[in-house]
Amino acid sequence: MDLELTGKTAVVTGAGRGIGLAVAQALSAEGVRVLGAARTITPELKAVADTTVSADLSTPEGATAVVEAALSDMGGIDILVNNVGGGDADELTLGGFLDIEDQQWRKLFDLNLFSAVWSTRAALPSIRERRGAIINISSINSRLPAVGPAGYSEAKAALTALSKRLSEEFGPQGVRVNTVSPGVVGSSLWRGADSFGAKVAAAGGIGHEEFLAAVPQEFGISSGRITEPEEVAALVAFLASEKAANILGADYVIDGGTVKTS
Template sequence: MDLELTGKTALVTGASRGIGLAVARALTDEGVRVVGAARSITPELEKASVAAVSADLGTAEGVETAVRTALDELGGIDILVNNVGGGDADRMRLGGFQDITDEQWRNMLDLNLFSAVRATRAALPSLLERRGAIVNVSSINAHLPGPGPTGYSEAKAALTALGKRLSEEFGPRGVRVNTVSPGVVGTPLWRDPRGFGAKVAEAAGVSHETLLANIAEQFGAASGRISEPEEVAAVIAFLASPRAANIVGSDYVIDGGTLKTA
C-alpha cells in the first residue's frame, strides 16, 4: 500500500535504536525526509535519516535543539513522532512506591511525558501550518500498571491522556494526534544484556536468557510472542499518513493480546 508520504518531513525522537530507529527506517522507506533525535547517535540512525541530532530529550534544552534542527534541516515538520521514553537502566531503581526517590520520579516524567509536551509545543506552529500529524508512543502500562520502575506507568498514562487532549484541541484545526501503546517489544531495553530486562531478570533471580525465553508467557500474550520494533513502526507510519486521515484521538494497542479488556 502506498501511504502517500513521499516528500513529507518528520521528526522522530528517541530514534537511535528500538522502536524509534524502526520508525525512522519505515518513514524513510516511504519517501519521508526524517530527522532523528537521540542522546547518542548511531550509524544506523545516520543511515535512516537526513540528519541525526544528539540531544538529551529529558531536558527542555535538548528538545529545543531537536525541534530547531528539524525545522532548519527540513524547512517544516509534517509529522512528529514522540517516541523517546523508558529510562536509563543505570539510573532506574526497581522497587515499590516507598523505595523510589523524587529524582527517579522527575526523570521518568521528564523523559516519558514532558519530552512530548515540549516537542509538541515547539513543533505545533509548523504542524498547524502543514495540517500535520502527531503520534505519541505510550505503553500498555498506561492501562495496566505492571512490574517495572515506579513512575513509568504513571508517566505513560499522562502521555496517553495528553494525546486525547491534543486531539480535541487541534483536530478541528487539521492536526491529527494519535497514540500507539505497545506491550513488550524486542528492543535493546529488553534484549541488551546491560539493559532494563537484565535488571528485571536479576531481581527475579533468573538468567537474562530465561527471562527472554518466557517473557511472552509471563505477560500473558495470547499470540505466544512479543512484538518486534518493525511491527510497531508499521502502525505508526500508517497513522502518520494521509491513509489514516480520519483517525483522530485513537490509542492503538500492540501487545499480542496481553491486555484482556476492551
C-alpha cells in the same frame, strides 16, 4: 500499500535504536525526509536519516533544539513521533512505592512525558500549518500501572491523556494526534546485555535468556511472542499517513493480546 508520504518531513525522537530507529527506517522507506534525534547517534540512524541531532530530550533545551534543527534543515515538520522514553536501566530502582525517591519520578516524567510536551509545543505551529500528524509512543503500562518501575506507568498514562487533549484542541485545525501503546517489544530495552530486561531478570534470580523465553507466558501474551520494533513502526507509518485521515485521539495497543480488556 502506498502511504503517499513521499516528500513529507518527520521528526523522530529516541531514534538511535529500538522502536525509534525502526520508525525512522519505515518512514524513510516511504519517501519521508527524517530528522532522527537521540542522545547517541548510532551508525544505523546515520544510514537512514536525512539529518541527525544529538540531544538530551529530557530537557526543554534539548527538545526545543531538535525542533529548531528540523525547521532550519527541512523547512517545516509534517510528522512528529514522540518516541523517546523508558529510562536508564542502571538508574532505575525496581521496588514498591515507598522505595522510590523523588529523583526517579522526576527523571521518568521528564523523559516520558515532558519531552513530548516540549517538542510538541515547539513543533505545533509548523504541524498545524501543514495539517500534519503527531504520534506519541506510550505503553500498555499506562493501563497496567502496577507493572514496571514506579513513575514509568504514571508518566505513560499522562502521555496518553496528553494525546487525547491535543486531539481535542487541534483536531478541528487539521492536526491528527494519536497514541501507540506497545507491550513488550524486542528492542535493546529488553534484549540488551545491560538493559531493563536484564535488570528484571537479575532481580528475579534467573538468566536473561531464560527470562526472555518466559516473557510470553508470564505476561499472558496471547500470540505467544513479543512484538518486534518493525511491527510498531508499520503502525506508526500508517497513522502518519493520509490513509488514517479520520483517526484522531485513538490509542492503538500492539501487545500480542497482553491487555485482556477493551
